[in-house]
Amino acid sequence: MDDQKQIQEFEARIERGEKIEPKDWMPERYRRQLIRMISQHAHSEVVGMLPEGNLITRAPSLKRKLVLLAKVQDEAGHGLYLYCAAETLGVDRSELIGQLLAGKAKYSSIFNYPTLTWADIGVIGWLVDGAAIVNQTMLAKASYGPYSRAMIRICKEENFHKRQGYEIVATMAKGTPEQKRMVQDAVNRWWQPSLMMFGPHDTDSPNSAELMRWQVKTKSNDELRQRFVNLTVPQAQAVGLTLPDPDLRYNDETGNWEFGEIDWEEFWAVVRGNGPMNKERMQARREAHQEGRWVREAAEAYARKRHQPKAG
Numbered sequence: 516m517d518d519q520k521q522i523q524e525f526e527a528r529i530e531r532g533e534k535i536e537p538k539d540w541m542p543e544r545y546r547r548q549l550i551r552m553i554s555q556h557a558h559s560e561v562v563g564m565l566p567e568g569n570l571i572t573r574a575p576s577l578k579r580k581l582v583l584l585a586k587v588q589d590e591a592g593h594g595l596y597l598y599c600a601a602e603t604l605g606v607d608r609s610e611l612i613g614q615l616l617a618g619k620a621k622y623s624s625i626f627n628y629p630t631l632t633w634a635d636i637g638v639i640g641w642l643v644d645g646a647a648i649v650n651q652t653m654l655a656k657a658s659y660g661p662y663s664r665a666m667i668r669i670c671k672e673e674n675f676h677k678r679q680g681y682e683i684v685a686t687m688a689k690g691t692p693e694q695k696r697m698v699q700d701a702v703n704r705w706w707q708p709s710l711m712m713f714g715p716h717d718t719d720s721p722n723s724a725e726l727m728r729w730q731v732k733t734k735s736n737d738e739l740r741q742r743f744v745n746l747t748v749p750q751a752q753a754v755g756l757t758l759p760d761p762d763l764r765y766n767d768e769t770g771n772w773e774f775g776e777i778d779w780e781e782f783w784a785v786v787r788g789n790g791p792m793n794k795e796r797m798q799a800r801r802e803a804h805q806e807g808r809w810v811r812e813a814a815e816a817y818a819r820k821r822h823q824p825k826a827g
């Protein structure tokens with residue numbers, strides 16, 4: 516058990532708005548929670564490359580292909596930042612990746628849905644990266660220094676991701692009738708899964724209370740989800756697209772867009788590995804890890820050679 520006095524001093528530091536750094540004392544629970552959250556975030560970034568990667572060779576123009584390539588590469592970089600942030604807590608990324616590949620670690624449910632048309636690339640940038648920005652802007656204020664600093668850099672790139680997506684959506688929404696139908700179909704498929712990215716309701720969130728007490732999260736799952744809906748409805752209206760929710764209505768008193776209940780049965784099925792694309796995503800990650808083995812071995816051999824004491 517950690518000394519009660521140390522915990523009080525730790526929590527007083529957080530109350531004063533101080534950042535907790537890797538070498539600072541922290542409760543073991545705080546460290547374990549951060550490893551869980553940051554590693555799953557990193558896994559999500561890398562798995563998140565797969566749905567969009569599926570459309571790189573199908574981009575409608577060289578310009579669209581260049582933008583999508585840049586975005587997918589950014590996601591790989593986000594994964595690397597976040598594995599580095601997790602490693603400041605005394606774990607090794609090989610252990611974290613091993614947990615993912617063994618099916619013992621989660622990644623975001625959103626990446627277990629198929630990308631069927633080019634419109635999906637626009638809608639993912641607009642809705643999925645848009646949801647990520649709402650979440651990550653909050654995490655940029657997290658009490659753990661390395662995580663909050665990684666978020667600041669990532670949020671800058673996410674804003675580009677969202678803008679390029681929304682530009683694709685706007686272009687298709689005012690394009691041919693077939694393009695408008697295609698982008699509306701993509702919105703219909705990605706809207707609910709995007710709401711699920713924020714996690715279960717606060718009342719069903721076993722981690723939130725502790726994460727909020729220690730200001731890793733400064734807003735709850737439901738608060739962030741509501742903020743995302745409030746931002747997104749006017750954006751959909753601006754390009755003449757309909758969000759697939761008959762219960763969507765504006766509440767003048769609260770200033771919120773109220774929305775219908777999420778299909779939590781689907782959510783938990785996807786989180787437990789039974790979503791439309793879970794098996795394909797994990798197979799792709801396992802194959803990539805196996806194919807990349809020689810790169811890791813070469814890098815490790817080079818690092819050993821460089822750190823060998825000079826003879827003579």
Ligand code: 3HC
Pocket residue numbers: 551552555556557559560563590593621622623624625643644646647650711712713714715719720721722723726736786
């Ligand atoms: N997908 C998969 N698992 C989810 C989930 C989701 N959308 N939402 C919640 N869960 C899991 C949690 O991991 C937890 O399981 P665990 O205890 O075994 O880890 C369980 O469901 C209960 O959820 P809680 O609300 O108690 O969990 P958290 O307090 O950790 O909240 C979270 C969940 C909101 C995802 C939070 O962990 C978080 O903010 N994580 C950091 C951000 C992140 O991971 N985003 C993922 C998307 S990455 C991305 O957007 C890339 C961008 O480029 C598109």
